[in-house]
Amino acid sequence: xxxxxxxxxxxxxxxxxxxxxxxxxxxxxxxxxxxxxxxxxxxxxxxxxxxxxxxxxxxxxxxxxxxxxxxxxxxxxxxxxxxxxxxxxxxxxxxxxxxxxxxxxxxxxxxxxxxxxxxxxxxxxxxxxxxxxxxxxxxxxxxxxxxxxxxxxxxxxxxxxxxxxxxxxxxxxxxxxxxxxxxxxxxxxxxxxxxxxxxxxxxxxxxxxxxxxxxxxxxxxxxxxxxxxxxxxxxxxxxxxxxxxxxxxxxxxxxxxxxxxxxxxxxxxxxxxxxxxxx
Amino acid sequence: xxxxxxxxxxxxxxxxxxxxxxxxxxxxxxxxxxxxxxxxxxxxxxxxxxxxxxxxxxxxxxxxxxxxxxxxxxxxxxxxxxxxxxxxxxxxxxxxxxxxxxxxxxxxxxxxxxxxxxxxxxxxxxxxxxxxxxxxxxxxxxxxxxxxxxxxxxxxxxxxxxxxxxxxxxxxxxxxxxxxxxxxxxxxxxxxxxxxxxxxxxxxxxxxxxxxxxxxxxxxxxxxxxxxxxxxxxxxxxxxxxxxxxxxxxxxxxxxxxxxxxxxxxxxxxxxxxxxxxxxxxxxxxxxxxxxxxxxxxxxxxxxxxxxxxxxx
Numbered sequence: 001x002x003x004x005x006x007x008x009x010x011x012x013x014x015x016x017x018x019x020x021x022x023x024x025x026x027x028x029x030x031x032x033x034x035x036x037x038x039x040x041x042x043x044x045x046x047x048x049x050x051x052x053x054x055x056x057x058x059x060x061x062x063x064x065x066x067x068x069x070x071x072x073x074x075x076x077x078x079x080x081x082x083x084x085x086x087x088x089x090x091x092x093x094x095x096x097x098x099x100x101x102x103x104x105x106x107x108x109x110x111x112x113x114x115x116x117x118x119x120x121x122x123x124x125x126x127x128x129x130x131x132x133x134x135x136x137x138x139x140x141x142x143x144x145x146x147x148x149x150x151x152x153x154x155x156x157x158x159x160x161x162x163x164x165x166x167x168x169x170x171x172x173x174x175x176x177x178x179x180x181x182x183x184x185x186x187x188x189x190x191x192x193x194x195x196x197x198x199x200x201x202x203x204x205x206x207x208x209x210x211x212x213x214x215x216x217x218x219x220x221x222x223x224x225x226x227x228x229x230x231x232x233x234x235x236x237x238x239x240x241x242x243x244x245x246x247x248x249x250x251x252x253x254x255x256x257x258x259x260x261x262x263x264x265x266x267x268x269x270x271x272x273x274x275x276x277x278x279x
Numbered sequence: 280x281x282x283x284x285x286x287x288x289x290x291x292x293x294x295x296x297x298x299x300x301x302x303x304x305x306x307x308x309x310x311x312x313x314x315x316x317x318x319x320x321x322x323x324x325x326x327x328x329x330x331x332x333x334x335x336x337x338x339x340x341x342x343x344x345x346x347x348x349x350x351x352x353x354x355x356x357x358x359x360x361x362x363x364x365x366x367x368x369x370x371x372x373x374x375x376x377x378x379x380x381x382x383x384x385x386x387x388x389x390x391x392x393x394x395x396x397x398x399x400x401x402x403x404x405x406x407x408x409x410x411x412x413x414x415x416x417x418x419x420x421x422x423x424x425x426x427x428x429x430x431x432x433x434x435x436x437x438x439x440x441x442x443x444x445x446x447x448x449x450x451x452x453x454x455x456x457x458x459x460x461x462x463x464x465x466x467x468x469x470x471x472x473x474x475x476x477x478x479x480x481x482x483x484x485x486x487x488x489x490x491x492x493x494x495x496x497x498x499x500x501x502x503x504x505x506x507x508x509x510x511x512x513x514x515x516x517x518x519x520x521x522x523x524x525x526x527x528x529x530x531x532x533x534x535x536x537x538x539x540x541x542x543x544x545x546x547x548x549x550x551x552x553x554x555x556x557x558x559x560x561x562x563x564x565x566x567x568x569x570x571x572x573x574x575x576x577x578x579x580x581x582x583x584x585x586x587x588x589x590x591x592x
Contacts, residue, residue, distance in 0.1 A: 005386040021370050025528030104330045105383035106355040205295070278393035 010060050010107045011115045018119030022086060032081040033127050040067065040074040041138065043205075049163035054207040056245045060235065062148045071135055071147065072230035073204025075152055076223065078198055079124040079167050084191060086120035087174030091184050109270040117263065120171030125163045132159065149234050161235040165255045166226040174263035188240065202227045203244060218244075225254035283308040283435055283467045284329065289338035291324050291490075292556040298324040300340075301491040306469060306483075308434075311461055313481030314471040315571065317581070321490040323473040326439045330360050343434050356384070359466075360431035361424050369413035373404060373423050376412055377430055384431035398426040402456055418449030425456055429466070436460070438470040454480060454496040475572050477485065483522065486569065488579045498571055505569040505577055508544040512553060520557065527556055537562070538569075 022028060044067035053067035093099040102112060139147045151159075177190050201208070201217050204227045208218035218224050229251030232239055241247045246254075284306040291299040299321045306312045314322040326341055328347065335348050345353040360366075367376050377395045380467045386394055399405045404420045407415065412423060421441065428436055438457070442450040454477070461468050470477065478484050479498050486501070487501040494501055514520050517537045524539060525532045528549055532541045543549050546566050553564065569577075576582055 009385070009387050010383050013379045017368060017371060017375070017379045020375065022367065024370050080452045096369060097362060097364040097366040098368050100332065100362055100364075101360065101380065102383065104332060104355060104358065105380075106352045106385070107383050 006106075007108055007111050010105075011111045011118065013103070013105075014112065014115030014117045015122075016071070018086065018089065018115065019122065021089065021091055022119070022123055026065065028085050029127075032085055032123075033131065036074045036077040037131065039077070040070055044070060054242065054244050055207045056242045059237065059240060060148075065147070067139060068147045068149065069207075071132070071149070072227050072234060073199075074135070075128045075132055075163070075230060076166065076202065076204050076227050077199055078128040079163065080170050080195060082124040082127050083120045083167055083170035084174045084187075084195060086123055087116060087171060087178040088184055088187055090116065090175065090178040090189055091181050092188060094182070110267045113172075113263065113266045113270055115265075116175055117171050119166040120174065121164055124167035125160060128163055129160060143242065145222070150236070152236060153258070155233055155236065159230065160231060162213070162226075162229050162252075162255070165252075165259055166223075166230070169222070169226065169255060169259040169262060172259060172266050174268045176262060178268060179266070190247070197225055203231075207244050215243070220259040223252055225251040229255065281308045282343050284469065285311075285340070286325075289325070289328065289335070291321070291333075291336050292329065293530040297490050299328075302487070302490070302492050304485050304492065304495055306467060308467055309461070309465050310482040311458070311468045311470065311480065313478045313484040314343045314469065314474065314487060315478040315481075315484050315575075316487035317473055319489065320473075322473075322487050323439060324490075325487070326437060326469075326471045330437055331355055336536060351369075356431075357434045359428035359431065359436040361428045361436065361438045361441050361444055365420060365424060367412045367420065367427065367527060368519075370411065372409050372411055373399070373415075374408045376423065377427055380427045381430045385546070386431060388487040394430055396431060401429075401459075402426040410478065418445055418452065421445060421449070421453055422456060425453070425460075429460055429464070432464060433466065435467045435469060438468060440472055441470065442474070448508075475570060478571050486571075486575060486578065488575075488581065494574065501571060501574045502568050505574060507542045507544045508546055509540055509567045509569060510546060510549060510553075511538055511540045511565045512557075513538050513564075514557060515560045515562060520560065523556070524553070527552055565583060 044065070047066045051069065053064035053069065058065040090099070093102075133151075136147050136149055175196075177194075178187060181187055198221060199205070201214065202219055202221050204223075204224035208215045225246055228246050229248060231245065232248050232251065238248075239245060281307040286302060289299050289302045290297070302321070302325065314325055316322045324333070328335060329342065331347050331351050331354055337466050340347045343357040345357070347354050368379070371379065372497045374395055377389060379397055381394055382390045399408055404419065404422060404423060405427065409418065412420065415423065418429065425441075428438075436457075441457075442453050445453060457468060457470075458480070460466050461553075470481065472478055481498065483495070484501060485495045485496055494504070496504075512524070512539065514524075517534060517539055521532065521534055521539065524541075528541055530542060530544070533540060543566065550566070554561070572582070
């Protein structure tokens, strides 16, 4: 069998394994979608009266509620959770011994990374996509303020494509964090002190204003561009570029660059043979 | 006879600690080759080098004519590996595990399915096809592990302490499957072990101690290195016969309880003499070859079960 085809088959096999494994652990599926949805309903209810929509919403024909503002942020959170949980499997693979079997197989290191990315990405968009579809329904049955988001086929496809990018970006980030680790406890620590704050300062949870340290922190955060890109794709009219809402071009460029960089970094990490992999 | 694995002057250090010190050996195609030594002898390091899990530091190592450093992926294609710790996905079924593994070695479509069925058949796990691996017994898991290693019909199968944690019955069964594969498929087996009975099953054994080669040869050759066989005689009133026995046989005679052991240089003749001299005083008379354990003890002054540097695995 030609080399490329064999590598492709290996990626498919490893991806399939990840998917089966994830779906057999029901609690993970529930955890990754359930918490963000609960956040969305509760924060939406709690903050609705004190929220003022930022200036980019001025051109819209309706008033943006907090629930609507929070929508792309919750999608990003679901992607983050799923991506992270799917990369935790690297630590388990190492501990349970599965990884060593893969490392001695004639499979390129890049294939190992790609299979993790593919699985993490698929699971993430599946769950986040589900939310973006049922989100407006939850709102319609009265669990939240009305959301004036209507999907067209084109925007739905574009939003899916963009979600794939964000999912790949965050899975690669999770991979880089998980690879050197020996225990899942360490991963949980990183989750609370790095990943959750990263999500908090991405414009997902609150608008950052247009000056001050928080503003700069948000601007420097690659995830900001993911959330902003998703936000733009919710509406059928182009939103204006403001200090809080970067242009679509910036959103796509930053996300693509971050995804590629993180993927290459993952591949590089895996290519280093070390005792850590076997001990 | 062709060599399937050749190692020359291998050295390996973990930081300042030497794990392998100038190890040289070669493995003939089709045999069961044992790497025998206590914990800390360097056999696991050697195993990892063979499996291409850690990079070479010094020396040469080739498998099927491919260099482990420069032709890594060719080496990997020739190898099946069974680790000491399990390498199965416990949440997948037996068939899913085998399939996934076969795909990593370039098997696909009908060939892949055929191989899965063949392996299930050969290792007697057809009825476990859809069982989640995590629910299998230790013995069955090891069998699946072995089936997994043989999926792509490798030229060489590496086994690292493959029966650790198994009860004697499962252990024996495991070895029956291994030798069956060696005989029917002609697979070369390289096994790292610290268990004497397993080493005695091997065609050739490399004895390692603290990173150095102590001896190499067939178990028989190694055993015959110790001068002669052991004769042990149990006599009625052994103490009083000790001196006359010493005069009769000469050499070193040892008394433990009612048992007298001596090194037999010419066992046939000596047995006859003892029978003649002591007749019905003899309770039992036993002629044994020295075990590999005796050989190891004699050569290193240490017992195999003794742990060396426990980190130096």
